[in-house]
Amino acid sequence: MELLTYLALMGLKSIAVLGFLLFAASYLVLGERKLLARFQVRYGPNRAGPWGLLQPIADMIKLLAKEDIVPQGADRKLFLLAPALVATTALLSFGAVPWGPELVLGGRKIEGAVADVQVGLLYIFAMSSLSVYGIALGGWASNSKYSLLGAVRGAAQMISYEISLGLSLAPIVMLSGSFSLREIVEAQEKVPFGLIQPVSLFLFLTSALAEIKRIPFDLPEAENELVAGYHTEYSGMRFGLFFLGEYVNIIVLGGVVANMFLGGWKGPLLPPLLWFVIKVLAVAFFLIWVRATLPRLRYDQLMHLGWKLLLPLSVLNVILTGAVLAAWPKS
Amino acid sequence: MGEKREGRSRDEAERREGGLHVLGAIWGGFATTLKHLFRRPITQQYPEVRRSLPERARGRIILTRDPKGDERCVACELCSAVCPVSCISMQAAQREDGRRYALWFRINFARCIFCGLCEEACPTLAIQLTPDFEMIKADPLDLLYEKEDLLVDHCGKNTYYDYQEHCGTGEKGMRPGELPPVDPKTNLP
Amino acid sequence: MPRLTIDGQVIEVPPGTKVIDAAEALGIVIPRLCYHPALGPAGACRLCAVSFLDGPVKGVLMSCSIEARDGMVVSTEHPEAVSFRKQVIEWLMMNHPHDCPVCDEGGHCLLQEVTVASGHCRRRYPGPKRTFVDQDLGPFVQQEMNRCIHCWRCRRFYQDYAGYRDFGALGIGWRTYFGRATSGVLESPFSGNLVDICPTGALTDKPSRFMARRWDVERAPSLCIHCSLGCNVTVSAHLREIVQVEARYNGDVNGHFICDRGRYGFDYANHPLRPRSPAVMGEETSWSKAIAQAVAGIEEVTRAHGPKAIGVVSSERASLEAMVTLSLLCEETGWEGPAFFQDEETLVKNRLLAQVALSHGIAGLREVEKADLILIVGTDPICEAPLLALAIRQAWRRGAWVGALDPRPIELPLTFEQSGLWDEELKKALLKGAQREEGLEEVLPGWKEALDRSREIVVILGPTVVDISSLRRCGEFVSKLGKKARIFPVFRGPNSLAASALSRESTFRSLARKIREGKIKALLLVEADPFHGTKMRGELEASIRSLELTIVIDYLPSEVVKRAHILIPSATIYEGGGSFINQEGRLQRASPVHRGGIPLRRNLQGNLRPPRTFAKGPPGETAKSSWQVLLELGERIGKGLGIEDKEDIWKVARERFPFLWQVEPGGRISWEGGGVQEEAMEEEEDPSQSSQEMRVLLVTSTFAGEELSQYSSKLDPVRNEARAFFNEEVASQRGLRRGDRIWIRMGDVRVPFSVKTSPKVPSKLLILDPGNEGLWREVREVSKTIGWTEIERA
Ligand code: SF4
Ligand code: SF4
Ligand code: SF4
């Protein structure tokens, strides 16, 4: 009985989160298009429904109705698998992101996350590393030079930035003493880590941008040289899955930043869940702003930045934090 | 030597790039975009607001007539030759009065890219692009315009040129700038 | 050998080479309008000017008229020469109408090309332009004299090269006019070459007028299969229709020119009645059904009567691929055949001719042009192999002596001796010739003298009018002439040589005999129409009607196609390509030109526009070549040959018929002939010896009588009416004069003829040229002799 309720609750929670995620991702697309338009003194989509609010639905119908093309000479199985891999890993990583405090309902403790994993951070890293397989396989299986180049770039970029990504969070872990995101949030009761560790925040944001391949690090799909990079050959809903993965990743990134640096759901007056959403949206807005502002890096600049700037900086940051912690333990 | 100098200057440029002023430039960018976020969009909303296009805008193609009211096109196939997407096809034929004309003439607007090269190539000024661009059809076959769809009853942009006056089927020696036909059978100078 | 420097490159050329050709050998193309390698220089256009900087001559001179000499230093890019050429173009364009958009030459016009290259684009001279009134030059050539730039190529070809006089230059100076005295049809059967040779749009192709621009057509190198010479042509197709055939230069065969039969005979491929889809008992059906029916029919006949009950007929116009497939298929299945020839006599004559020619050294058109003594035996070049006449003329222009032994009144564009001998007399004359050097002097005055000074002799020999023993005599006669003599055989079809090499004993006549005896129950006809040129229509019809099964594979709307139980359309040479062996044993290949299908012009809706539909392929099934159909048939009856494509056929054929295939295309085969059994032929008794009747000789003419071109509507305007040639004296005794119209009764029909008389026709001979064969459709049998009682005035 206990197990059954647990399972039912778990299921309900997953479905709710999944639904919210899909909804949020699709409206994030709309939001991004609208915001980008305003950044560029345009209107953006405004024809489907009032203020273009039905645009995501229209887009979805279009994607679903489009012909699903598998190019000649493609490795069929891998080609079909790749987009699913990208979307699933993105969705799965959100599972470990907590979005609220524990709730006590009828004597039952309900966690404010799909799963409160003790090593949540590592889990999210693992998932994001897995997603590169989707890109590499998709690009390779398409049997197209553009896709392949995009995939190779994607893989190289991920490998380069994963290190600074991990290292940039090490000080936070050191500060909070835990890999569990919930405990990290708890540790920011007084001051958000963002204020204590601005360098870490900068390093993390930059590396994460590269990790989810957003402008200015969108080399794997650089449309003016690679058509559309690794998903050149995809059409219809399979392309939609790649797209979905990208936007879910933004939300995941927003969640992680909110939890690690901005104090999670904690905040005055407003209910915790709302605080969490506001923080995630703030991060998303920042990403869109970056997109509206910065041009794409050249490939060599990308590598320079990763290896010559971010990596040393994050190592230095770890050492410094360590030194400070050693000097004033548990301040 | 030259190479070296170039190499050095590239290094320098990169060093400068990496310098602190990059941060300033980035900040400037962010500030500019943010400023624009609060400006009024300048987009004109198309179906509600319709601008009148300039006369030479390149839209739907027509076949015009000469000032005398006759078809200008002589089916020389130059437009179809120059068309980069090969969307013009026709069959030349001879009319009863000896004039070369297009028996059928077809433009596949599903393919046309409105580049205007055909108009430029046409020696008779027959084929012309018009500012009309609203020609959406649900069936691509409806975008196949035949001669009767293309032929209009005016001269288009040029109201005076008449190719036939110069090289047409009129009587030999009677067209402007021609001498009367020679008589090859006489030996008189 | 002169060594000269052109644009800094040194080249050594044979003496007599023009500077323009020397430059071309270096890859430097000097612009020209009037110079043509076959016609030589005229110096009329002044466009080929180059600078001679050093050597025997100096200054800006015409490279087409100056022979290369030692020590010349030539610059084609010297500013003086360039500005001279520019000036020339400007002069030429002064009177030009500038009407490229309505000119059919536009797109492949030499004048357009050089004008654009020179950069001339604006007429600076403000004065009026000279004009001419055009003439109607008949169905082939369209004239627009305003465009003429007076290069004289047309006149030089028409009068000098081809030897016809009704077209030429009139007037003087800037009034020079190229045309006829009055409008009228050009007389020369080579008039179409004017179109090729005129560098401007002054003379253009009338049948393809306004059909397509050069950049829109599908073009491929092909072969002319309207006679046995195998001239090389380039064929253009547009919108699934053959629109034009042009001469393609091949120095070994036709040179630069072709005849009008070859140029305008292509229209059979566009014939409105051409079979386009398979039919069973006259009903159109699908491809697979027709094949299935054919297979079922063949199997049934085989089960009931054995494989020998199936006869196979093909003809001399089938491609080598078809012939080889058919031969292999017959071997595999045990069918009777294949028969390529009408009757035993034709088969033996063809084989004998091939054998005689091959063993004495075979000659082609090039050898004819080089010969200094030409003897024509039993051939009418203009009618049987038109371009041969042009080659003979070239030899004659170089001083060759030409004589002819033939009962027909031969017309050639040159002066020659002819003796109207036939049959016994011909045999006697040849015998005499073989016995003594001067033996032919009696019949051909001047023979002895010509023989004495001759170094290269060509004897032109055709199998149509001479009989077997005369052919043999002729062989003996040529061996008597010795090494310097060669034989130029003239066959009937484009692939006759291969047909005689691949033939077994079967002929169509022998198969017909077996049909009558009830031994053959089914007939497979592959690109053959036994009704064509037959003398025994009635008999033929009866035999065909008595068959249980007739399968016809063909592309012509022929008479046998109309009578076929199962009809399977095949591809013409334009759609399928094919290999052919010409009269000198040269193996040549034609490439497919287009994919075929029903011509678009036939599909126009309300004559206004092509259909508005989506389609994957061309409408009308893309025809398969006959050999492909045969392979499929063989496969389906379980006698597959293991052949997939053309390459396979060539491979198999190379093993099985090495004598035909040991050469690469373009080379000559070396086959020693063989398999001629004279005993097989009983000599028929001469029936006219004892009676007052005249023997009948059936002949063909240039534009009527050749099977394929007969279906070409383009040639309709020049096809002659039916003609009857009488001996002049005999005719005048009977009160007949040239041009009279008569009826000749044959069986129960009367056929109209127009009377021609000539002193050369033997008195006991009546030569009948059916002209347009339509008239003969009702004649059930052409009798061997005709008495005066059967001839009446119309
Ligand atoms: S270029 Fe002009 S005249 Fe020529 S076919 Fe086209 S429309 Fe007609
Ligand atoms: S506008 Fe350009 S694409 Fe369109 S028909 Fe003319 S040449 Fe072709
Ligand atoms: S008609 Fe043609 S070939 Fe004859 S002179 Fe004029 S341009 Fe030359």
Ligand code: SF4
């Ligand atoms: S001479 Fe014979 S092969 Fe040559 S073009 Fe004429 S018909 Fe054809």
Ligand code: FES
């Ligand atoms: S080509 Fe030499 S003068 Fe015409």
